[in-house]
Amino acid sequence: MIRQLLYTSFSDDLTESKILELLDQSRQKNHSNDITGILLYNDGIFCQLLEGDSDAIGELFEKISNDSQHSHVSIVLDHEVDERLFSNWEMGFKLFDAGTQPDIEGWSDFLENPEGTLNTLKANSNVILSYLETFKQTL
Numbered sequence: 001m002i003r004q005l006l007y008t009s010f011s012d013d014l015t016e017s018k019i020l021e022l023l024d025q026s027r028q029k030n031h032s033n034d035i036t037g038i039l040l041y042n043d044g045i046f047c048q049l050l051e052g053d054s055d056a057i058g059e060l061f062e063k064i065s066n067d068s069q070h071s072h073v074s075i076v077l078d079h080e081v082d083e084r085l086f087s088n089w090e091m092g093f094k095l096f097d098a099g100t101q102p103d104i105e106g107w108s109d110f111l112e113n114p115e116g117t118l119n120t121l122k123a124n125s126n127v128i129l130s131y132l133e134t135f136k137q138t139l
Contacts (some may be wrong), residue, residue, distance in 0.1 A: 001080040003054040005061055006125065006132075009046045009070040035060060036086040038132055046070070049132055051084045077125040085133050 014022075019041060030036065035052040048064075050057050065073045 001054075001082065002051055002084050003057045004049060004051050004077065004079055004081050004085075004129075005057050005075065006047070006049045006077040006128065007061065007064070007073060007075050009048075009064070009073040010044055011046065011069050011071065012044050013069060014044075033060070036084050036089050038086055038089065040132075047076075047128075049085070049129070051081075051086060054080070076128065085129065 023039065030052075033052065033056045035050060035056055037049045037051050040047040050060060061075075064070055
């Protein structure tokens with residue numbers, strides 16, 4: 001079984017160039033730990049899906065949770081699946097904005113009021129997974 005963990009977090013301190021630098025480092029580490037997934041980013045808000053061995057995902061998420069560059073880290077979905085959505089991706093990346101945001105109940109509200117709408121996203125986590133899979137088609 002493959003563990004999928006989808007989380008959101010916030011960061012006011014990261015520039016786009018710093019994010020791309022961290023993404024490059026993460027891809028190298030993810031490759032060696034057989035972790036795949038996708039990272040979405042918009043104006044200080046992260047939404048990331050991690051896939052892999054349960055222990056490896058747990059260790060990585062603990063590092064993310066304790067990283068001072070992230071705040072308000074919240075798990076949206078944490079479950080096991082038979083297959084990865086992003087089996088060949090060390091970490092896909094999409095910088096999104098109002099023109100590319102998903103048509104998912106609560107998503108646009110999340111961008112405007114993240115803490116107040118997190119439960120709506122959690123209630124629609126399967127729809128979010130489907131949307132992330134559509135990003136795969138466009139990258």
